[in-house]
Amino acid sequence: MSQVTLTIDGKEVTVEAGTTVLEAARKAAIDIPVLCYHPELRPEGACRICVVEIEGARNLPASCVTPVAPGMVVRTNTPAVREARRTNLELLLANHPQDCFTCERNNNCELQALARDLGIKKVEVKGVRRDLPLDKSGFSLVRDPNKCVLCGRCVRVCSEVQGVSVLDYADRGFEAMVYPPLKRPLDQVACVNCGQCATVCPVGAITERSDVDRVWEALADDKNHVVIQVAPAVRVSIGEELGMPPGSITTGKLVAALRRLGFHKVFDTDFTADLTIMEEGHELLERLENGGVLPMFTSCSPGWIKFIEHYHPDMLAHLSSCKSPQQMFGALAKTYYASKAGYSARDIFVVSIMPCTAKKFEAARPEMNSSGVADVDVVLTTRELGKMIREAGINFAALPEEAFDEPLGISTGAGVIFGASGGVAEAALRTIYEVVTGEELKELDFTAVRGLKGIKEAAVTLKGRTIRIAVTHGLKNADNLLKKIKAGEADYDFVEIMCCPGGCIGGGGQPIPVDREIREKRMSAIYAVDRGMELRKSHLNPAVQELYKTFLEKPLGSKSHELLHTHYQERSRV
Amino acid sequence: MKAVEKTAVLTSGTVPKESLEILQKYKGGKGALIPALQELQANFGYLPEPVLEEVAKHLNLPLSKVYGVATFYAQFHLSPRGLYVIRLCTGTACHVRGSGAIMQKIRSELGLKPGETTADGRFTLEPVACLGACGQAPVMMVNDDTHGRLTPEMALSVLESYK
Numbered sequence: 018m019s020q021v022t023l024t025i026d027g028k029e030v031t032v033e034a035g036t037t038v039l040e041a042a043r044k045a046a047i048d049i050p051v052l053c054y055h056p057e058l059r060p061e062g063a064c065r066i067c068v069v070e071i072e073g074a075r076n077l078p079a080s081c082v083t084p085v086a087p088g089m090v091v092r093t094n095t096p097a098v099r100e101a102r103r104t105n106l107e108l109l110l111a112n113h114p115q116d117c118f119t120c121e122r123n124n125n126c127e128l129q130a131l132a133r134d135l136g137i138k139k140v141e142v143k144g145v146r147r148d149l150p151l152d153k154s155g156f157s158l159v160r161d162p163n164k165c166v167l168c169g170r171c172v173r174v175c176s177e178v179q180g181v182s183v184l185d186y187a188d189r190g191f192e193a194m195v196y197p198p199l200k201r202p203l204d205q206v207a208c209v210n211c212g213q214c215a216t217v218c219p220v221g222a223i224t225e226r227s228d229v230d231r232v233w234e235a236l237a238d239d240k241n242h243v244v245i246q247v248a249p250a251v252r253v254s255i256g257e258e259l260g261m262p263p264g265s266i267t268t269g270k271l272v273a274a275l276r277r278l279g280f281h282k283v284f285d286t287d288f289t290a291d292l293t294i295m296e297e298g299h300e301l302l303e304r305l306e307n308g309g310v311l312p313m314f315t316s317c318s319p320g321w322i323k324f325i326e327h328y329h330p331d332m333l334a335h336l337s338s339c340k341s342p343q344q345m346f347g348a349l350a351k352t353y354y355a356s357k358a359g360y361s362a363r364d365i366f367v368v369s370i371m372p373c374t375a376k377k378f379e380a381a382r383p384e385m386n387s388s389g390v391a392d393v394d395v396v397l398t399t400r401e402l403g404k405m406i407r408e409a410g411i412n413f414a415a416l417p418e419e420a421f422d423e424p425l426g427i428s429t430g431a432g433v434i435f436g437a438s439g440g441v442a443e444a445a446l447r448t449i450y451e452v453v454t455g456e457e458l459k460e461l462d463f464t465a466v467r468g469l470k471g472i473k474e475a476a477v478t479l480k481g482r483t484i485r486i487a488v489t490h491g492l493k494n495a496d497n498l499l500k501k502i503k504a505g506e507a508d509y510d511f512v513e514i515m516c517c518p519g520g521c522i523g524g525g526g527q528p529i530p531v532d533r534e535i536r537e538k539r540m541s542a543i544y545a546v547d548r549g550m551e552l553r554k555s556h557l558n559p560a561v562q563e564l565y566k567t568f569l570e571k572p573l574g575s576k577s578h579e580l581l582h583t584h585y586q587e588r589s590r591v
Numbered sequence: 592m593k594a595v596e597k598t599a600v601l602t603s604g605t606v607p608k609e610s611l612e613i614l615q616k617y618k619g620g621k622g623a624l625i626p627a628l629q630e631l632q633a634n635f636g637y638l639p640e641p642v643l644e645e646v647a648k649h650l651n652l653p654l655s656k657v658y659g660v661a662t663f664y665a666q667f668h669l670s671p672r673g674l675y676v677i678r679l680c681t682g683t684a685c686h687v688r689g690s691g692a693i694m695q696k697i698r699s700e701l702g703l704k705p706g707e708t709t710a711d712g713r714f715t716l717e718p719v720a721c722l723g724a725c726g727q728a729p730v731m732m733v734n735d736d737t738h739g740r741l742t743p744e745m746a747l748s749v750l751e752s753y754k
C-alpha cells in the first residue's frame with residue numbers, strides 16, 4: 018500500500034492511500050464530529066456533520082467520504098467549518114422531538130452529545146415535527162421513526178453485517194424515512210430480531226422492547242417464586258453498562274445485585290450451556306456414527322435460527338435439535354427444579370438476563386412451553402438490567418462478590434465461553450474428545466476457533482476420524498458459508514454459527530456503543546473467566562451429572578427430547 | 592403511500608401472470624430494477640405490492656430496496672391512478688398566487704389527500720413542484736391539458752368538465 022502525506026490543521030500526517038480525511042484526522046488525534054459515519058460500516062456521507070475545509074475545494078467536503086490526496090491541506094476547525102456543522106445539526110434538531118427526559122437513550126445519545134460538543138445555543142422550536150406511529154409490533158424491538166435522523170446506519174448494518182436487508186429508505190424529500198419493506202410492521206417481515214440496528218443507531222429511534230416493568234411486578238407479587246438466569250456474556254458487560262471499563266469481569270457483583278433486586282434464586286445459564294454440550298455433543302456423535310445430516314449447525318443463537326428459517330429453510334435438517342441454553346433452563350426450572358424445591362410450574366416465574374434482543378422473541382415462540390406454561394416468562398437485555406440496578410439505587414461497583422445458587426447455578430469454564438464466538442465449538446471439543454477417546458484432554462485451549470475473524474476453521478482427529486469444524490459469526494458471514502456448503506465448496510462436520518459479530522458479547526442487547534476494540538475486551542474477559550474456573554469441561558459439571566442421574570437418565574433420552582429439544586419451521590422471505 | 596385500500600384487489604397473494612412474463616426478460620441485479628419497474632408500471636398502470644414482491648424475488652434484491660426505489664422516484668406509483676390525473680403546481684409562483692386555496696378546495700370537494708385517487712377511479716390528485724408555466728400561475732394540468740390563472744371555483748368547474 019502506498020503512503021500519502023497531507024497536512025491537517027498544520028500538522029503533517031502520513032496514512033495509507035485510500036484512507037478518508039476523517040480517519041487520517043483521527044490518527045492525528047483530531048476528532049471530527051460525525052453522525053452517519055460508523056467505523057464498521059461503509060461511509061455514506063448523509064449527514065454532513067463531518068465537513069472540513071480543504072484548500073482548493075469549492076465547498077466544504079464531508080470528510081468521511083473524502084479520500085486523502087498527496088499534499089492535501091485540510092482544516093478541521095475554522096469559523097466556517099464550525100458554523101456549517103452547527104447549521105447542519107440545527108436543521109436536524111429543529112425536526113427532532115425533544116423528548117430527552119423520557120428517551121431510552123437519554124445520556125447515551127450521539128445527537129445530544131453533538132449538540133453539546135458543537136455548542137448549540139438554541140433550537141428552532143417551530144421546526145416541522147412529524148407524527149409517525151411507533152412500531153411496537155415485535156417482541157424484541159421498538160422503532161420510533163420520529164426520532165430517526167436518517168443516518169442510515171441501521172440500513173447498512175442490516176445489509177452489510179447481517180445480510181438481512183430488511184430496512185431501507187423509502188419515500189422522498191420531507192417524507193423520506195427508514196422503513197421495513199412495504200412499510201410493514203417489523204414482526205411481519207423477515208427481520209431476525211438481532212438488534213444490531215439498535216446498537217448502531219446513534220439516537221433512540223430503535224430500542225429494545227422494554228420488559229422491565231413486568232419484572233418489577235413479578236417481584237412485587239408474593240405468589241411468585243422468581244428465579245433468574247444470567248447468560249455467559251452478561252457477566253463481562255453489565256459492569257460496562259454501569260460505567261466500568263469494557264471487559265470488566267463482575268460475576269460476583271452481578272449475583273449480589275440480583276439478590277438485592279429481590280430475585281429468590283440467582284441461577285446461571287452457564288449451567289444449561291454445559292447441558293447443551295452434553296446433548297449437542299452426543300447428537301453430533303450420533304450423526305457421525307449413523308450417517309445423519311452433516312454438517313450439524315449449532316442452535317443456541319435465536320437470531321441465527323430465525324435467519325435460517327427465513328433464508329435457508331432447505332437446510333433446517335442441519336440444525337441441532339437442541340434448544341438454546343436459555344430455553345433449556347426455563348424448561349428445567351419449571352420441572353426439575355420446581356419439583357425439587359416443592360413448587361409447581363405455575364408458581365415459578367423465570368426471568369432471563371440476556372445480551373440479546375432475539376431472545377425475547379425466542380422465549381415467546383409457542384413451542385417453548387415444555388413445562389406446560391411459558392418456560393421463560395420475561396427476557397431482559399443487559400441494558401435493561403442496568404436500568405433496574407440504577408433504578409434500585411444499587412451501588413454496583415461497591416457490591417461484594419457473591420456466588421450463584423445451587424443447583425442450577427453450578428457451571429464450568431466450558432459454559433462461560435458460549436458467550437464468545439468459537440466458544441460452543443471449543444466447549445464441545447473439550448467434551449467430545451474425552452467421551453470418544455476415554456483419555457484426559459490436557460490442552461484445553463482451542464485457539465484456532467477464538468477471535469474476531471469472520472470464518473475460523475479447525476480439525477481434530479479422534480480415534481482415526483477427523484472432525485472438521487467451522488465457526489462463524491455475523492449473519493452475512495453465515496450466509497456466505499451456507500452458500501459455499503450448498504455449492505459443495507466447503508465440507509464440515511460441525512459448524513458453530515452466532516448471529517452477532519463476536520458472538521453474544523457483541524449481542525444486540527449489550528452496552529452501547531460497541532466497536533471492535535470493545536468486543537475484543539469483552540471477549541478476552543470471557544476467556545479470563547474460563548481460565549479462573551475450577552472445572553472447565555461440561556461433562557465434569559457435578560450438577561449436570563446429578564441431573565442426568567436423578568432426572569434425565571441419559572443424553573438424548575426421552576426426557577431430554579421432551580424438555581431440551583425442539584423443531585424449526587420454514588418462514589417466508591418477505 | 593396511501594396504497595393500502597387501492598391495492599386490496601392484488602394483495603391477497605395473487606401475482607398477475609403478466610408480471611412473471613415481463614420479468615423473464617430481466618436478469619438479476621440492481622441495473623435491471625428501474626427498467627423492470629417501468630415496464631411493469633406501463634402494463635398495470637401502477638405497481639401493486641405483490642408485483643413488487645415478485646420483482647424482489649426475480650431480481651434477487653431485498654424487497655426493502657425495491658420498495659425504496661419505487662417510492663423514491665416520482666415516476667412510480669404504488670396505487671392505481673385515476674382516469675384523469677390532476678397535477679396542481681405548488682411551486683413558489685403558484686403558491687404566491689393562491690394554489691394553496693385551490694388545493695384546499697379540491698381536497699374537500701373530491702375528498703382526496705395528495706397522492707390519492709377517488710373511489711370511482713376518476714381523479715388522482717398530485718401536487719407537483721413546478722409545471723414550468725409560472726406566467727400563468729396558478730396552474731393545474733389535467734392529463735395533458737394545461738389550465739392557468741385559476742381560482743378555486745374555476746378549478747372546480749374545470750374538473751367538472753372531465754366528469
Ligand code: SF4
Pocket residue numbers: 113114115116117118120121122123124126127128129164220221222
Ligand atoms: S434521541 Fe437523543 S436527542 Fe432525541 S430525544 Fe432521545 S436522547 Fe434526546
Ligand code: SF4
Pocket residue numbers: 158174175179181182183184207208209210211212213214215
Ligand atoms: S433486528 Fe437485525 S435483522 Fe432486524 S432490522 Fe435490525 S439489524 Fe435488521
Ligand code: SF4
Pocket residue numbers: 164165166167168169170171172195214217218219220222223
Ligand atoms: S433508525 Fe437510527 S440508525 Fe436508522 S437511520 Fe434512523 S437514526 Fe439512523
Ligand code: FES
Pocket residue numbers: 050051052053054061062063064065066067068079080081082
Ligand atoms: S459523518 Fe460524514 S457525512 Fe455524516
